[in-house]
Amino acid sequence: MIVTVASMKGGVGKTTTAVHLAAFFAEHGATLLVDGDLNRSSLSWARRGPEFDFSACDMTAAAKESRGKDHIIIDTGANPDRATLKELAAGCDFLVIPTTPTSLSMEGLMSTISALQELKSFGVVLTMTDSRRQGTTTAARERLESFGIPVLNQTIRRLACHEAAPNDGVLVRDVKDRMAAIAWDEYRTLGSEILSHAE
Numbered sequence: 001m002i003v004t005v006a007s008m009k010g011g012v013g014k015t016t017t018a019v020h021l022a023a024f025f026a027e028h029g030a031t032l033l034v035d036g037d038l039n040r041s042s043l044s045w046a047r048r049g050p051e052f053d054f055s056a057c058d059m060t061a062a063a064k065e066s067r068g069k070d071h072i073i074i075d076t077g078a079n080p081d082r083a084t085l086k087e088l089a090a091g092c093d094f095l096v097i098p099t100t101p102t103s104l105s106m107e108g109l110m111s112t113i114s115a116l117q118e119l120k121s122f123g124v125v126l127t128m129t130d131s132r133r134q135g136t137t138t139a140a141r142e143r144l145e146s147f148g149i150p151v152l153n154q155t156i157r158r159l160a161c162h163e164a165a166p167n168d169g170v171l172v173r174d175v176k177d178r179m180a181a182i183a184w185d186e187y188r189t190l191g192s193e194i195l196s197h198a199e
């Protein structure tokens with residue numbers, strides 16, 4: 001399965017999502033993480049620490065590295081225009097769009113939504129949600145769904161262990177934090193939900 005992670009905004013959890021989806025898909029077959037962001041944030045994460053169960057490369061090596069892979073996860077940079085977003089969607093089996101509940105209250109909402117409405121095979125994942133503000137998350141979901149935007153069931157909570165993981169070059173499950181297992185479990189459940197779209 002080819003999964004691309006994209007969003008109109010930066011800092012919404014694209015790289016965190018791409019790395020953890022790659023780790024999830026690696027449990028289901030040979031997996032490649034392609035870093036399509038000029039910042040190279042997922043590649044430098046993967047190179048900072050111990051080996052992951054998936055390989056990682058940049059766009060220039062993607063064609064060669066994808067040989068023999070069952071799953072390819074593509075991380076992208078922020079701010080694709082409408083045409084680029086459509087191209088990204090056309091180039092994968094499923095497009096994941098991380099969005100924070102609070103970014104939805106911002107002005108760009110309508111243009112984001114109209115860009116999304118043109119897409120097929122995609123889902124918004126609400127990231128960095130606040131478990132003490134469940135109402136904000138629910139409102140964001142309802143707002144998106146009222147415009148016909150599919151929102152994945154699994155949300156990703158804002159947890160400190162997510163911030164520690166890239167610094168150590170590890171997955172969130174390997175961070176010494178009492179919430180680490182829960183944080184990883186959210187990404188595994190998200191991965192299963194995305195994988196079910198391939199069937």
Ligand SMILES: Nc1ncnc2c1ncn2[C@@H]1O[C@H](COP(=O)(O)OP(=O)(O)O)[C@@H](O)[C@H]1O
Nearest residue numbers: 010011012013014015016128157158159162163
């Ligand atoms: N669920 C989360 N909880 C807490 N911090 C997070 C979470 N997801 C991402 N972050 C942190 O937020 C920042 C932006 O995340 P990142 O995945 O790099 O976003 P993007 O790739 O969209 O710019 C990083 O410092 C990252 O560690």
Ligand SMILES: [Mg+2]
Nearest residue numbers: 014015037041
């Ligand atoms: Mg990124």
